[in-house]
Amino acid sequence: MKKFLIVLISLVLMVFISSCSGEKKDGKIQDDLGTKVANKSEILLKDETDVGEMAKYSDVAENKSEPIDRSFENAPPLIPHTVKGMMVITKEHNLCLKCHMPEKAKAEKATPMPQTHFTDYRPQIVENNGMYKVKAKEGEITSISTKNKQVNMAQFNCNQCHVPQTNATVLIRNTFKPVFRNSSGKGKSNLKDNISEGVN
Numbered sequence: 001m002k003k004f005l006i007v008l009i010s011l012v013l014m015v016f017i018s019s020c021s022g023e024k025k026d027g028k029i030q031d032d033l034g035t036k037v038a039n040k041s042e043i044l045l046k047d048e049t050d051v052g053e054m055a056k057y058s059d060v061a062e063n064k065s066e067p068i069d070r071s072f073e074n075a076p077p078l079i080p081h082t083v084k085g086m087m088v089i090t091k092e093h094n095l096c097l098k099c100h101m102p103e104k105a106k107a108e109k110a111t112p113m114p115q116t117h118f119t120d121y122r123p124q125i126v127e128n129n130g131m132y133k134v135k136a137k138e139g140e141i142t143s144i145s146t147k148n149k150q151v152n153m154a155q156f157n158c159n160q161c162h163v164p165q166t167n168a169t170v171l172i173r174n175t176f177k178p179v180f181r182n183s184s185g186k187g188k189s190n191l192k193d194n195i196s197e198g199v200n
């Protein structure tokens, strides 16, 4: 009887332990809720220890930073300097504007934000007898510019598009090679002038 009890308890324990571990018999990995996530061989990053050391963000001061070539023509430029103390960005609180607003940029030796960031490209909605319609023709690019004054609120959140750089190890090398129609496109944008390219 005693022997039978010990066998029973060890069996229950074995079942319990195997159900706790993330890996099932069929080689699938489960998440915390028990959902099958992927085959073991498909998991590239199991946890942070796989990346080696923690990624470290650039701590280069703004005035010491070297601009980075654009990733492709009119790509949002990467942030070459530290962003320490500048996050979180809200509609009311944005330290980036202190240096990149056109009227401040020169004194700070920073590139001014382009005209596109002060322009609303969304077609206006007009009401007519309780009916709403878009005030633009098919294929028409509408734009309302505030001439460098008011940042368009569709673009207030700078780090949605502009990102700082780290020394993170990349497991899969990016082999994309950009082609610039004009070599000046490597260092500055001209989206404002050719935004309707290919539309009309």
Ligand code: HEC
Binding pocket: 062, 063, 065, 067, 068, 076, 077, 078, 079, 080, 081, 083, 086, 087, 095, 096, 097, 098, 099, 100, 108, 109, 110, 111, 112, 158, 159, 162, 187, 188
């Ligand atoms: C203290 C002033 C200062 C602040 C604050 C600041 N920057 Fe900069 N930024 C600079 C300077 C100076 C440069 C280097 C010159 C240049 O390329 O514009 C630069 C470069 C850049 C560039 C590269 C521009 C290019 O054409 O390659 C981007 C993008 C940028 N900053 C975005 C940001 C964002 C986003 C923030 C907020 C998180 C921010 N900056 C905050 C001064 C500042």
Ligand code: HEC
Binding pocket: 074, 075, 076, 077, 094, 096, 097, 100, 111, 112, 113, 114, 116, 117, 151, 154, 155, 156, 157, 158, 159, 160, 161, 162, 187, 188, 189, 190, 191, 192
């Ligand atoms: C929705 C994406 C997006 C957001 C949000 C955004 N940008 Fe940009 N930014 C771009 C793109 C795309 C370009 C290049 C094309 C252009 O001129 O618009 C650019 C260009 C720039 C440039 C380089 C201008 C030049 O002449 O080369 C600066 C500086 C810049 N942005 C700063 C900012 C700052 C500061 C904010 C936050 C207030 C911001 N951006 C928000 C997408 C964005």
